[in-house]
Amino acid sequence: MQEEWTEKYRPSSLSQVIGNDSAVRAMRRWAESWSKGPPRSRALVLRGEPGIGKTSSALALARDMSWDYIEMNASDHRNAASIRKVAGAGSTSQTFTLDGDFMSSSHGKRKLVIIDEADNLFGREDYGGAKEIVETIRNSGQPIVLIVNDYSELSRKSPAIRQLAEKVDFRRLDSKAIVGLLGSIAEKENVRVPQRLLEQIAENAGGDMRAAVNDLQMMVEGKTALEPADGDAMGKRNQEKSLATCLRAMFGAKTLREARDATLDLDMTPDELEKWIEESIPAELRTAEELSLAFDSLSRSDVYLGQTRRLQHYGLWAYAKEMMTGGVSLSRRGTPRPAHVEYRFPSHFIVLSRAKGFRAARDSVSSKLAGFLHTSRRCVNESALPYLAAISKNDHDLLVALCSETGLDEGDVAYLLDADPDSKEVDEIMSRVRSVKGIAEPDDKTGKGRGRPRGPKRGIADF
Ligand SMILES: Nc1ncnc2c1ncn2[C@@H]1O[C@H](COP(=O)(O)OP(=O)(O)OP(=O)(O)O)[C@@H](O)[C@H]1O
Ligand SMILES: [Mg+2]
Known part of the structure; x- marks a missing residue:
């Protein structure tokens, strides 16, 4: 694909930022005031709707001032942790490198700290780190720019921000x-x-x-x-926009009914909607617990959809929709929502077959799993196998449980682990499977498996 024009034509200097003249002037004034040491407001809050130049202006400011910059995304938990790390270190006369390590400012120049999606900076109300972050801003030796879509959310969670940071409004462009x-x-x-x-x-x-x-x-x-007729293509964008609005409302719903109703006006079948929701879950939910709950609901909705198709009983659609909308959105356990999610067109995973034997091995695994997962072999190939293979490599306990319950054999395990069927790794797994199932070791293996720690016997439901 061609380079994205939004990147190619991103303003590289504040003088190229279109519109929002007073915002740009305020940013310049504030930046220049740093030449005499940290000013009263160590931070700016840039507020405004999406796509109007907030991030671009912050980057352009750093460039115009010949400052280095460090960009953090407040919705990303790892970055929240590094903001806390910065806060915890409590140093004000130092600057930090791109990976968040400190560097004495005598060796470095000023560094603009850009905290994007700061709507989520303080996470949940009870989040204890808020005070620390506020203190960092209060005492920072480096200029900080916070970027938000919704200022009221930020200032509600931390009224102190209102006094500490200068607010700069970005308006929609005419x-x-x-x-x-x-x-x-x-x-x-x-x-x-x-x-x-x-x-x-x-x-x-x-x-x-x-x-x-x-x-x-x-x-x-x-x-x-x-030609003028090329404008017709814009209908599609509008459609995707309304889809994004519905998905956003659905993931933000507080009740099952609200979640279900958010998608009522969409002009698509539940099967299509399910694919969009599936694709959006990893972007919307972050913790392992939330992801597992959401995918569990989605798999239940999938069972209903399968039954609807088989029985031609469209009354079951209602259950499927409640599971995929309410079930999924109520899986959130209090972690903050990302301020910005780009809902992408569902991508179907294609497992590339390297050789004929490889394909045969894959089909052997997927036909055993298809029955177990109430789905088709093709569906297992497309959407479950890549994940299962990745998980199996990291979690042998899970793989042992899976084999015990679905009858996967050496060849199948070798496929999932990307290993040789005769390898020690596969051998070890199969030996544990036999132990779980209470099957004796084959003659040529005796001795090998004896005395080896077996680990607790766990079923697939334990995972
Ligand atoms: N005022 C502007 N002048 C010139 N180009 C702009 C302007 N606003 C947006 N753009 C173009 O749109 C792209 C996106 O802008 P930018 O990332 O700065 O938006 P944003 O306000 O940070 O949006 P979001 O809230 O979604 O992060 C830029 O790369 C640039 O191509
Ligand atoms: Mg931005």
């Missing part, structure tokens, strides 16, 4: 500004685009520059000129 940028991109790309179409794209984007640039790139793909 159509004229968007048309201007689209026109100049088209020119640089050597594509002729009718003015009317540029205006149509700009209006359709509703002030979101990223959406407009993406739409233009999608329409141009491989062409040297566009």
Whole structure:
């Protein structure tokens, strides 16, 4: 695929940021005030809707000032931990390297700390780290930029932020500004685009520059000129937009009914919806517990969908939908939602077959698992096997339980572990399986398995 135009044409200096002049001026003023040492407000909060230049402006500011920068995403738990680490170290006269390690500022220059998606900075209300983060900001020796879509959420969780950080508002861009940028991109790309179409794209984007640039790139793909009729493609984007709105509402629902109702207006079958939800779960939910609960609900909905198809009894759809919407969204156990999720088109995993024997081994595994998982062999190949293979490599206890209950043999285990069927690793697993099932060791193996720690006997339901 071609480079994304939103990246290619990202403003590299504040002077290239379109619109939002007063926001840009405020950022410059604040940055310049650092030349005399840390100012009263050590942090800026950039607030505004998606795709209007907040992140770009923060990056451009660092570049204009010749500052290094470190970018953190507050929704990412690992980054939340490194923010805490920074906070815990309590040092103010030091700067830190890109991987979060400290570096004395005598060796380094100023470093702009960019905390994106700061809506989630404080996580749940009871999160004890909030005070630490506020203290870091209060005492920071380095400039900090927090970026949020929803300022009220941030200031509600930490009223102190209101005093500590200067707020800079970014506004949606007007159509004229968007048309201007689209026109100049088209020119640089050597594509002729009718003015009317540029205006149509700009209006359709509703002030979101990223959406407009993406739409233009999608329409141009491989062409040297566009016609007014090319605008028809925008219908698809609108559809995906409304889908994203519904999925966002569904994952944010507090009750089963709210979750179910969020998807009522969507024009798609439950089977299609299930694929979208499946694809979105890892982006929306983060902990192992939440993921396991959500996929469990999804698998139950899948059983209902299968029965609907087999029995042609469409009344079962209702149960499937409750499981895939309410069941999945109520799997959240209090961890904060990511401020921003791009819902992607469901990708089906394709297991690449390396050789005929490989394919035969794969089919042997999937036919045994298909019955166990109430699904088709193809479905196992496409969506369960890649995960199972990955999990099996890391968790031999699970693999032993799986073999005991589904009858996977040496060849199957070798396939899952990507190992030789005669290898020690496979041998060991099979020996444990025999022990769980109470089967004696074969003659040629006797001695080998004796006295080996067996580990607790666990069934698949224990995992
Ligand atoms: N004001 C702007 N001037 C020029 N280009 C812009 C502007 N706003 C957005 N863009 C274009 O849109 C892309 C996305 O913008 P950016 O990442 O800065 O948005 P954002 O406000 O941070 O959005 P989000 O809240 O979704 O993170 C940029 O790479 C750039 O191509
Ligand atoms: Mg951004």
